[in-house]
Amino acid sequence: MLLFPSLYLNFKINSFNSAVTRFIDKLYIRLIFIMSARSSMENIETHVYKNELTDKVVDNVNTNRTSAVVEIDDQDTNEPPTSKIMENKNKNLMIRKTELMSSVCDKWYQHVLLIFCAFVCGYGYGLDGNIRYIYTGYATSSYAEHSLLSTINVINAVVSAVSQIMYARLSDVFGRxxxxxxxxxxxxxxxIIQCQAYDVQRYAAGAIFYNAGYVGVLLVLLLILSDFSSLKWRLFYQFAPTWPFIINTWISGNITSAANPIKNWSWDIGMWAFIFPLTCIPIICCLLYFRWKAAKTxxxxxxxxxxxxxxEFGLTSTIKQLFWQLDIIGVILMxxxxxCILVPLTLAGGTQSKWNDGRVLGPFVLGFVLIPFFSFWEIKYAKYPLVPAKLVKDRGVWAALGISFLIDFIYYMAADYLYTVLIISVNESVKSATRISSLSSFVSTVASPFFSLMLTRFTRLKPFIICGCSLWFLSMGLLYHFRGGAESHSGIIGALCVWGIGTVLFTYPVNVSCQAATNHENMATVTALNYTLYRIGSAVGAAVSGAIWTQKLYGRILKEMGDETLAKAAxxxxxxxxxxxxxxxxxRQAMxxxxxxxxRLETVVALVFCVPLVAFSLCxxxxxLTDSVAHDDISEGEYVDKKSDDPIGEFFGRMFRRGKNDKHSHKSATDSSTTTDSHKTESFDEKNSLHKASIINIHI
Structure with a gap:
């Protein structure tokens, strides 16, 4: 039974309405008065649950559970009784409203409409993302700071990482x-800020706002599609916003070529300030329609x-509660x-090393100093930690988080400067380089609807995730071999095709696997954690990639050219x-x-980290995958479903136990053989002694 006893609860017990007071015994009231405020509210919640005291009963859409509402007048205080009550009230309230909205989406054509609206929205941010990445390179080049492309990427990733959990938690409070x-x-x-920037600092400032919005659109859209789909169909729905890549891969090259980004990159970015909001209108109208239908129930x-x-509690109390619920201190520290750690890695290189510069070294050291403070805060003081311990200690969650981190880390190591390599080192045109750099996304997108439809029958994800991680291993090896020269054209295309097939098999399925391991209330949290680690992986990957690029490239160009002026220009x-x-x-050949x-250095790092990627997939x-939105039969006090069987895990468990038993049997057999040999030796020695004694006796 879903309970919301926090609704209208206050401290004045003497004003209970008559329907409630009939069920509360005097002894229990005395116990409540002598307990602390927090314990008091928890006991009221338990009592309401046991006695089913309700003023209004609201049927839960996806289960047969009910919710209790108890009204108690308050004339003395407007403060919330406990933060826990407030959290449960608002979080569950929004989830129930979302479930009501999804329940009125009960016709097949309504689901088709929702998927189409998500497709249009995905088309907007997908095409923008495809070509803005290219325009960012031209923007930094126009500032004569092309090597700072990785710095921009790191800033983008850090902003994305810290905003993911905030979006998820706020969506449970204020709605999707x-x-x-x-x-x-x-x-x-x-x-708007980026398109008007005239130096790299202002461009980076615009990137902060842009990425905060970009990841918010992606995450909230993903949560909306998850709310309206069952676990069996979850992957199909989540793939819908990626399908525009089928078109974008081919037209993005034409757009960048025709837009002449060397001169017009500012306008090429700025036009998305009005194009993207237009693509969001259908999904907003769709949600408003479902809300209107649900409002009539x-x-x-x-x-x-x-x-x-x-x-209920006013502005001041709400702000205080949100401060703790969003873990603002933890977000700032993270x-x-x-x-502080990652940005200096991309700034310390260049035409000369800057590690002796205090402006670079100081923040780098400060970043490591802040890590223990962050850990101490999260363990001791955070009421709602960014990483809930009970949730992440299970292998179904921490293994998925590890994969999410490595996905973007490996991607940035291999592809952060791939477009530049294609232009400079493979002699591709702007159109061709744009298409090739998007090829892996194109392949994964083409395969995604067929793969997701197959999963509605297969209902198991782990075998495909393991296979996908292994294909990434193969593709990194191919990219290592084909990394420059005109003869690398076909090899790079082949590597990216393999990469795309591997991508469709495990990147999105990892998120669905994580969602399938928990209930609906924790779905937003695990999704946000997954994408937070994904963004942290991109930040670390961009930083390491940028560090190698900025600190090694100039020296290598100078070595190949032998002319300092030419090397600096190149x-x-x-x-x-x-x-x-x-x-x-x-x-050009020296370049x-x-x-x-x-x-070569970049892809070697990517290749090495494919090993833990495969290891995490096995864990x-x-x-x-069932026909429900989430697993609701999880034991009380648990965050993760541990009842589901794991055929692959059980297979490796049996292999491990068999190996252990064989080793034990071999050891026992060895010990037995040794014991038998010792007995034989003792028997032989005894016989030999008796024989010698008999000879001596005969001689005497």
Whole structure:
């Protein structure tokens, strides 16, 4: 039974309405009065649960459970009784409203409409993301700071990481639609700042707002699609926003080529400030329609009597509660130590090392100093830690988080500068390089609907995740071999195709696997954790990739060219340099060799980290995909479903136990053999002694 006893609860027990007081015995009231406020509210909740005291009963859409509402007048205080009551009230209230909205989406054409609206929204941010990555390279090149591309990527990833959990928790308080609109506004503001930036610092400032909006749109859209789909169909719904890549891969090259980004990158970015919001209108209208339909149901009418956190406790108390619920201190500390450690890695290189510069070394050291403070805060003081210990200690969650981190880490190591390598080192055109750099996304997107439909019958994810991780291993090996020269054209295309097939088999399925391991109330949390580690992986990957690039490339170019002036020009503005020094010239060939060497270092790191990627995939749980939104039969006090069988895990468990038993049997057999031999030796010695004694006796 879903309970919301926190609705309208206050401290004045003497004003209970008559329906409630009939069920409360005098002894229990005395116990409540002598307990602390927190224990008091928890006992009231338990009592309401046991006695089913309700003023209004609201049927839970996906289960047969009911919710109790108890009204107690308050004339003395407007403070919330406990933070726990407030959290359960608002979180469950929004989830129940979401479930009511999903329940009225009961026709097949309504589901098709929802998927189409998600497709249109995905088309907007997908095409923008495809080409903005390219435009960012031209923007940094126009500032003569092309090597700082990785710095921009690190800033983007850090902002994305720290905002994921905040979006998830706020969406449980204020609803998915409200947060979706906020994310769109941040997206537009960041885009406007970036298009008007005239130096790399202002461009990075715009990137902060843009990425805060971008990840918000992605995460909230993912949660909306998860709310409206069963576990069997979850992957199909989540793939819907990625399907525009089928089109974007081919038209993005034409767009970047026609837009002439060398001169017009500012307008090319700025036009998305009005294009993207237009693509979001269908999904917003769709959600408003479902909300309108749900509002006509009696269940929604009953929910109207439940006040929101702000209505019940006022602005001050709401802000205090949100401060703890969002773990603002933890978010600030995490963002600070990630930024302080990772950004200097991308700034310390260049035409000369800057590790002796206090402006670079100071933040780097400070980042490591902040890590223990962050850990201490999360363990001792955070009421709602960013990483709940009970949730992440299970292998079904921590293995998925490990994979999520490595996905983007490996991606950035292998592909952070892939577009530049294709232009400079493989002599691709702008159109061709744009298409090739998006090829893995194209392949994974083409395969995604067929794969997700197959899963509705197969209902197991772990075998495919293991296979996908193994294919990434193969693709990194191919990219290591084909990393420069005109002959690498076909090899890189083949590697990216393998990469795309591996991507569809495990990147999104890992998130669904994590969602399938927990209940609906924790779905937003595990999804946010997954994508937080995903973004942290991209931050670390961009930082390490950028560190190798900035600290090694200039020296290698100088070594190959032997001319310091040419080397500086080739390093700071590569796209301008190759216009003068075309393919086949000695200067261009020296540049190709330098890029081949650096890309070799990048792909070696990616290749090495594919080993733990495969290892984590073996540790996952293999929860069965069902027709429900989430598993609701999880034991009380537990966060993860541990009842589901895991055929692959059980197989390796049997192999491990068999090996252990064989080893034990071998040891026992060896001990037995040794004992037998010793007995034989003792028997032989006894006989020999008796024989000698008899000879002596005969002689005597």
């Amino acid at each position: 639609l409200s947060l979706f609109i906020v994310a769109i506004v941040l997206y537009v503001v960041g885009t 009696p269940e929604w009418e009953a929910l109207k009597h439940e006040k929101s956190m702000y209505q 963002g600070a130590f990630l930024g 390093y700071s503005s590569p796209y301008t340099f190759i216009v003068t020094y075309t393919w086949g010239t000695p200067e 190709v060799e330098a890029y081949r060497y650096i890309q 996952l749980r293999d929860a069965k």
